[in-house]
Amino acid sequence: MIFNPPRIKGERINPRMCTLDHLYDKWDPLRYTNKGELTLVAACTKCNTERSVINQNNQSKETLWMLSGRYPKGM
Numbered sequence: 001m002i003f004n005p006p007r008i009k010g011e012r013i014n015p016r017m018c019t020l021d022h023l024y025d026k027w028d029p030l031r032y033t034n035k036g037e038l039t040l041v042a043a044c045t046k047c048n049t050e051r052s053v054i055n056q057n058n059q060s061k062e063t064l065w066m067l068s069g070r071y072p073k074g075m
């Protein structure tokens with residue numbers, strides 16, 4: 001993994017840059033019930049982003065609509 005200094009605006013993110021990822025994503029109720037537990041893990045940017053996209057795509061259109069306040073495409 002690569003540890004980068006803060007990005008310059010417009011610079012591409014190195015996909016191997018280290019990020020802090022949540023053990024439980026924001027869709028997982030465990031994230032909100034385990035107060036005080038250390039739930040941050042290191043993950044590269046590529047894995048962190050891919051995991052978040054997959055988890056978001058697994059949500060219902062109604063959930064995404066409710067959270068975004070925008071009418072979802074394809075409904």
Ligand SMILES: [Zn+2]
Nearest residue numbers: 043044046047
């Ligand atoms: Zn990775």
